[in-house]
Amino acid sequence: MTTETKSKRFSFEFDVFSLITLAAVLYLAYSAHMTNMKNAEKLNGLLSKYEQTLDMAIANDKVTLARYQKNVKKAVQSLSPKERELMLALLEIEKSKERL
Structure with a gap:
């Protein structure tokens, strides 16, 4: 009796649908990130303006x-x-x- 040991290798198999799904997920994540960054910039600008108005009101x-x-x-x-x-x-x- 001989025993054979096969080493299993991890392999990836991509089909077109998986590739399109991955690309769509990456695009949506990037798009959401960019939208969040724009909103954060707007919020930061509003907070800065509010802080300046508050400082001026306190000073006056x-x-x-x-x-x-x-x-x-x-x-x-x-x-x-x-x-x-x-x-x-x-x-x-x-x-x-x-x-x-």
Whole structure:
């Protein structure tokens, strides 16, 4: 008696329908991704505009501005020294961006 061992190899078989289905799925995924990216850009623009409007409204209202500054000072005082240092560094970066 002889025993034969066959090594099974993994093979792919593509027919035309599978290839078309794969292409359609990839196209739909890409299309959905691009739509999501466009929507994210629009949302980011709206949020930026809202933030600017809110900042302007706070700056123009003396009572709200004073309350806002008081809350910011409280928040900064509650930070640890390392967190405060990091916050100040981030503010410096933001100020340098505005100058440009």
